[in-house]
Amino acid sequence: MADPSDQAFDPNTFFQQWMQSMAGTWTGMLAPPRRPSGEGDASAGEGPEAGLGEKPGDPSLEAALRFAKTTAAAFSDPGKWSEMFSGVNAMPHVFLSMMQPMVENMAGMHRKWLEKATSFGKLPDDFDLGHLEQESLAIFDRTFDAEFKKLLNIPQLGPARESQEKLNRYFEHFNRLQSALAGFLRQLYGPLKGAYEAFQGRLADMMEAGELPDNAKSYYQLWLKTLEGFYMTKLRSPEFLEALSETLGAAAHYTQSKKDLQNDLMRRFSLPSHADVNALYKDLYDVKKRLKAIEERIKKK
Amino acid sequence: MKKSGVPVDVILAKLAEETGKTRGRVQKASEVLLSPLDTGIARTPYEVVHTEDRVALKYYRPSKRPAKRVKTPLLIVYALINRETMLDLQPGRSVAHTMMDSGIDLYMIDWGYPAEKDKFQTIDDHVNGYVDTMVDVIRKRHNVDRINLMGVCMGGTFSLIYTALHPDKIKNLITTVTPSNFDTDQGLLHIWMKHIDPGLLMGAYGNMPGDIMNIGFLLLNPARLMLDKYIGFMENADDKNFVENFVRMEKWIFDSPDVPGETFRQFVVDCYQKNLLIQNQMEVGGQLVDLKNITVPLLNIYGKFDHLVPPGACDQLTRSVGSADVEDVCLETGHIGIYVSSKTQKAFVPKIIRWLKKRDGK
Numbered sequence: 230m231a232d233p234s235d236q237a238f239d240p241n242t243f244f245q246q247w248m249q250s251m252a253g254t255w256t257g258m259l260a261p262p263r264r265p266s267g268e269g270d271a272s273a274g275e276g277p278e279a280g281l282g283e284k285p286g287d288p289s290l291e292a293a294l295r296f297a298k299t300t301a302a303a304f305s306d307p308g309k310w311s312e313m314f315s316g317v318n319a320m321p322h323v324f325l326s327m328m329q330p331m332v333e334n335m336a337g338m339h340r341k342w343l344e345k346a347t348s349f350g351k352l353p354d355d356f357d358l359g360h361l362e363q364e365s366l367a368i369f370d371r372t373f374d375a376e377f378k379k380l381l382n383i384p385q386l387g388p389a390r391e392s393q394e395k396l397n398r399y400f401e402h403f404n405r406l407q408s409a410l411a412g413f414l415r416q417l418y419g420p421l422k423g424a425y426e427a428f429q430g431r432l433a434d435m436m437e438a439g440e441l442p443d444n445a446k447s448y449y450q451l452w453l454k455t456l457e458g459f460y461m462t463k464l465r466s467p468e469f470l471e472a473l474s475e476t477l478g479a480a481a482h483y484t485q486s487k488k489d490l491q492n493d494l495m496r497r498f499s500l501p502s503h504a505d506v507n508a509l510y511k512d513l514y515d516v517k518k519r520l521k522a523i524e525e526r527i528k529k530k
Numbered sequence: 531m532k533k534s535g536v537p538v539d540v541i542l543a544k545l546a547e548e549t550g551k552t553r554g555r556v557q558k559a560s561e562v563l564l565s566p567l568d569t570g571i572a573r574t575p576y577e578v579v580h581t582e583d584r585v586a587l588k589y590y591r592p593s594k595r596p597a598k599r600v601k602t603p604l605l606i607v608y609a610l611i612n613r614e615t616m617l618d619l620q621p622g623r624s625v626a627h628t629m630m631d632s633g634i635d636l637y638m639i640d641w642g643y644p645a646e647k648d649k650f651q652t653i654d655d656h657v658n659g660y661v662d663t664m665v666d667v668i669r670k671r672h673n674v675d676r677i678n679l680m681g682v683c684m685g686g687t688f689s690l691i692y693t694a695l696h697p698d699k700i701k702n703l704i705t706t707v708t709p710s711n712f713d714t715d716q717g718l719l720h721i722w723m724k725h726i727d728p729g730l731l732m733g734a735y736g737n738m739p740g741d742i743m744n745i746g747f748l749l750l751n752p753a754r755l756m757l758d759k760y761i762g763f764m765e766n767a768d769d770k771n772f773v774e775n776f777v778r779m780e781k782w783i784f785d786s787p788d789v790p791g792e793t794f795r796q797f798v799v800d801c802y803q804k805n806l807l808i809q810n811q812m813e814v815g816g817q818l819v820d821l822k823n824i825t826v827p828l829l830n831i832y833g834k835f836d837h838l839v840p841p842g843a844c845d846q847l848t849r850s851v852g853s854a855d856v857e858d859v860c861l862e863t864g865h866i867g868i869y870v871s872s873k874t875q876k877a878f879v880p881k882i883i884r885w886l887k888k889r890d891g892k
Contacts, residue, residue, distance in 0.1 A: 417752065443540040445548065449761075457753040464749065465721050474725045481727075481734035488734070506646070507736075514650040521659070 251301040366412050373404055395489050402483040409472070409479035416472045420459035427459070428452045559767035567770070569777040572615040574627045576638075580667045584642030585660045587667060588614075590630045599633030600886045602678050602701050603668050606638045607661060607692075609684035610789045611743060612782065614638050616869055617682070620778050623870050628879040634886070637668055639685075641787065649736040649791035653800075654815035656793060657691050665692075665699050676701035678886060683707050683839060683865075684797070687807065690847075691814055694823040702889050704829045704882060707836055707865055709843040710821075710850065713805040716840035718750050723802035732791035740786030750837055779870075808850055821847075827855035829885050831878065836865040857885070 381397040431451065435441050442448060463469050492502035501509075580587040592599070608614035617638065618626040629636045639660065644651070651659075668677050679700050681689030686708025693700045714720050731738060748755045766772040806812035812819045828851055832844035841860060848856035859881060863874045 417749075444544045445541075453753055453758055456757075457751065460751070460753055464718055465715075470721070470725045473722060474727075477726055478730060481730045484734040510647040511650060513647060518655075 248301050256298055366408060366415065369411075370408055373408070377404070392493050395486070395493055399483075399486040399490050402479070402486040406476075406479040406483040409476040413472045413476040416463065416469045420456060420463045424452065424456035424459045428455050431455065555765075555768045559764075562768055562770045562773055565770070567774050567777065569774050569781065571620070571778050571781055572618045573621065574618045574624055574630060576626075578640075579637075579671065580664065582660060582663055584644060584648065585664075586640040586642065587664045588638045588640055590626050590636040590638070592630050592633045592635060594631065594633060596633045598887065600678070600883065600890050602674065602676070602886070602890055603635040603637060603672050604629070604678040604680060604886070605665060605668055606636070607679065607681045607685035607689050608639060608641065609682055609686075610641055610644075610656070610793065611684060611740075611786070613785050613787065614640055614682075615785070616782050616866065619782060619870050620775055623872060623875050625869055625879055628875070629883070632879075632883045634883070635672065637664070639664055643787040644737055644790045646736050649732070651790040652792050652815075653688070653691070653796050656790075657688050658695065658815045661688060661692050662696065662699075665696070669699065675699070678702045678704070680704040680706065680882070681708055682869075683709070686710075687797075687801065690807070690821065690824065691812070691819050693826065694819045694821055695814065695817055697823050697825060700826050702827045702829070702886060703824065704831070704885070705844075705847065706831045707833060707839045707844070707868060708830070708847070709801070709839045710847040711805065711808045711843050711845075712801045712803075713808075714840060714842035716842040717837060719746075719838055720802065720840075720843065722746070723798055726798065728795040728798040732795050735791070737788035737791045738794040740788050743789070744784060744786050747838070808846060810850075821850045822852040824851040825853050827889050828853045829857050829859065829882065831859045831861065831868070831881070833863045833865055833868045834860050835863060836868075838865040855889070 378401060381401050385391075385393040385397075428451065432441070432448075442451070488503050492504050495502035495505075574590060576588040576590045578586045579589045606614070606617065608617070618624045621627075626636060626638065641660075665677060665679075669675065676699055679689050679693060679702070681687065681704070683706075686705040687710065689703060689705060690708065690710060693703050712720060712723075728738075735742075763773075763776055766776075800806045800812050804811075807819065808821070810818070810820045810822065828848060830844060830847050832839065832841055834841060845858060845860075848858050861868055861874050861877060863871055868874050868878055
């Protein structure tokens with residue numbers, strides 16, 4: 230008797246045999262269950278499992294088993310098996326074609342991430358570090374626009390898209406408000422600095438002229454008047470007006486985005502949102518106005 | 531011979547003297563601040579004779595009725611910004627009390643505190659709605675066809691619009707610190723208002739928040755209003771009378787109702803940004819407001835140092851109305867001082883009473 234290990238392994242034969250046995254197994258599983266011997270028709274129609282043998286089982290399970298049986302039967306055909314394996318030679322090429330763009334994309338993303346990570350904090354050439362006080366807010370704004378804003382504007386997908394977009398808008402407007410407020414406060418700080426410098430100069434002039442006042446209150450009044458003058462100039466300057474307009478706008482956008490977010494949350498909890506109450510107020514206003522007009526018409530008749 | 535250099539010895543001597551005085555003042559100030567203070571405002575008695583929504587009509591019944599008194603009742607229309615309590619801020623300096631004492635039947639509109647639901651209310655709702663209702667109530671109560679009308683600041687603008695649209699109901703018109711020409715660069719407010727987007731603000735806030743407006747008013751003169759004012763308080767904190775009046779003023783200044791959103795938007799756009807009123811191009815409730823329709827006697831009072839409604843915003847009015855009997859009075863004071871300063875109290879209310887008396891029988 231020849232040693233089975235000496236025989237050359239034929240995958241086709243092995244697979245064919247295995248598939249035939251699998252097809253047999255699935256066929257067996259699909260067959261209706263046999264009744265135990267000794268049980269007669271007397272039990273039919275009685276008890277919770279009555280009629281189990283006659284009725285089909287779970288249709289989903291049955292369909293799945295039938296699909297497995299058909300597949301196993303199909304693959305037990307040696308011709309089909311050979312046909313399938315004949316394409317194996319083409320596999321490396323297919324895999325390569327699929328993997329190449331994926332690897333390229335991954336490498337590209339890594340390269341971009343690295344570029345961003347290394348460029349973070351680097352200033353474009355047009356920033357003037359000699360005027361950091363003025364430029365710091367511009368740097369913040371540009372950094373926000375270049376690095377963070379686009380992350381907040383990535384298109385959102387799926388059922389939570391709208392909520393996520395609102396949340397992103399809220400974060401964006403919050404940052405804008407912080408930046409605008411900082412700019413606005415810087416405008417208000419300007420006159421303090423200017424008045425201090427001018428006050429020093431005025432004191433120097435007075436000292437030279439021997440006209441320095443001898444009481445503290447006069448110094449305070451002089452400084453206050455100087456400060457007031459600087460503010461009067463600043464508060465009507467184009468840069469202040471721009472900062473004022475920007476800050477009020479940023480505060481309004483932030484408040485609106487916060488309300489949008491709150492409205493969304495309220496709706497989720499089935500509570501009347503700000504927008505709902507708003508609509509109700511408008512209806513109330515219109516109804517009162519119409520009522521008043523009707524009253525006037527009746528009075529005149 | 532001129533002194534040269536820093537008079538260090540004199541300054542140090544003064545400082546030493548001041549330190550001693552300050553110690554005594556701080557001690558007395560703490561006693562004043564811990565003692566019971568009378569800081570109540572709007573003490574003159576009144577009764578509410580009519581209410582509509584949040585708006586109330588206050589009536590100050592004259593305490594005496596002299597024979598030579600103004601018989602026509604007077605309605606004061608206050609601004610929607612801050613409260614009418616400013617006209618009755620402290621004893622001895624109360625416009626309401628002085629008028630009541632002179633025998634005038636005085637009425638005042640209390641606009642109340644607009645809520646979120648009031649944000650849709652327009653200038654039309656205020657002028658042709660509330661003001662007209664209150665005028666009719668007074669006419670009916672006193673059985674007269676026409677009443678005297680006095681406006682304060684934005685309330686003055688409302689009074690102008692009202693008189694132009696309902697000339698048959700008004701006998702004499704008094705405008706005090708009332709903006710009618712908004713195209714002026716004299717006041718910061720006039721400049722700032724051209725740079726804001728009221729529609730955006732209303733979309734976000736509904737009504738214009740009183741707190742935001744307060745910050746704006748403080749920013750009109752930060753050195754004086756945010757710094758010097760409180761330094762002045764510290765310097766005078768040992769004076770009980772000063773402290774009480776200071777606290778009264780603080781109470782009034784920061785008692786700032788929100789302004790109904792749509793009214794604020796319309797006022798900013800039509801008046802501050804387009805300056806339609808003085809050009810007779812403003813529309814209220816679908817009607818064109820023509821200032822030439824104002825043919826009743828007009829007394830126009832404003833402050834020379836008013837930083838909110840500067841003279842340039844007020845002094846074109848008498849030339850723009852259709853009245854033959856007009857008078858401008860420019861007082862040497864500011865926006866609030868016109869009503870509360872002891873100096874102008876002697877000039878302001880007596881002038882109004884005299885002017886009204888002269889035209890009462892006509």
